[in-house]
Amino acid sequence: MEPLELAVASPELQDRLQALDVRSCLGCGACASGCPIPGTPGMEGFDPRVAVRLLAMGREAEAAASPFPWVCTSCGRCSHVCPMGIDLTAVFSLLRGLVPRANVPGTLEKGVASVLETGNTLAIPLEDFLDTLSDIGGELAEEECPGFYVPVDKQGADLLVFLNSKEVFGDFDDLKWWWRIFYNARENWTVPSRNWEAEDWGLFTGNPDVSLVLARRKLDLMRSLGAARLLIPDCGGGSYGCRMGLKTCALQDPSRQVDAVYFYDYLLERIASGRIRLDPTRNAGRTYVWHDACKHGRELERHFGKGYYDEPRAILAACVGQENVVAMDPDRANNYCCGAGGGNWPMPFEKESAAHGRFKVAQLEACRADVVVVGCANCRDQLQKRLPRFYPGRCRYEVKYLWQLVAETMIATPWSQTEIEAAQERSRLQQRHFQAELDGGF
Secondary structure, rough: OOOOOOOOOOOHHHHHHHHHHHHHOOOOHHHHHHOHHHHHHHHOOOOHOOOHHHHHHHHHHHHHHHOOOHHHHOOHHHHOOOOOEEEEEEEHHHHHHHHHHHHHHOOHHHHHHHHHOOOOOOOOOOOHHHHHHHHHHHHHEEEEEEOOOOOOOOOOOOEOOOOHHHHHHHHHHHHEEEEEEHOOOOOOOEEOOOOOOOOOOHHHHHHHHHHHHHHHHHHHHHHHOOOOEEEEEOOOHHHHHHHHHHHHHHHHHHHHOEEEEEEEHHHHHHHOOOOOOOOOHHHHHHOEEEEOOOHHHHHHHHHHHHOOOOHHHHHHHHOOOOOHHOOOOOOOOOOOOOOOOOOOOOOOOOOHHHOOOOOHHHHHHHHOEEEEEEEEEEHHHHHHHHHHHOOOOOOOOOOOOHHHHHHHHHHOOOEEEEEHHHHHHHHHHHHHHHHHHHHHOO
């Protein structure tokens, strides 16, 4: 047997690894037993245990140079079962951070550069952003919500909302689900005109400094707009990255704490208060299952003491009736990742991502749900677009966002003519304001 080749990590890296307690690893393999990477084509010889042992031996460059840090979806199943409590998702994020930025795969680093420079990952100019909100908002006003418009940079709003670039870039109809809810709940809300990106690609690239910048921007917008609460973005990576960034900001400066609310809690609040009224009979005759997003469940539970398991199930039951809800096996903290987490939706490891999803496909076949309900944009895209291509004939389900289901089940509460006219006047004033900004060269 050849002797193991040992190396010495840099002092800074040694400190970070020591803080993560990597050397307490027992080598038991519990992490690998729950990970989808073993058995994934092209990943032979790699699993979480191998990566940790390489780090423990000072061979971090070898681990970082492999596809493992990127193919890993950061789902947290490894950390969840580790008997020593090692935060393995943080360890593997550290590996991503060791990779030279020029070697970050796919479009991730380009997205980081774009969001730092332009305020969103797709570099959508201000004029195009405002035009999209005006056009899609105008469509919604004509279709079913007279008087609706998207309030931008509104002072003193109760809720500050951030958007996903891909929705503003092309998935226009997905914008309308939340807008319908805000309209019928008569929400006092706003979106910022700049730095409006919800996604946190700093988390995807292993760059906590970027996550911190994005969190500070959100805090600065909260202050400058005088908003009461920040709506935590829905995407698992975006929401978790935002929450971690806000936590770091508060630790550095306690005066920078803000009131933030997860969309699950927000929806439950509005349903309980009667501002959102539901008619579950609209969904009769079909079965529904909730897919636990990794970052909303395991990772929040680990880092903040609470995972969102009960809240989405309560909202789902209110929409469709408990008798029409089925469960996956396993579910909650033991549920499997869809395969798109950790930036795996936009990265060039499509085959590996689809292979991760083999467990999810099997779960959904077993529970036979007609509709899979999700709380994450990447989960939705993976289940709806990628997995059916790689597993033809096996993905016999429809996919809906939880807020889409709420919007479809919601009983409309029409605005009065006075409310409509007042909103139309506010819209005209907003359009004149931003036209003047654009004409002035902004």
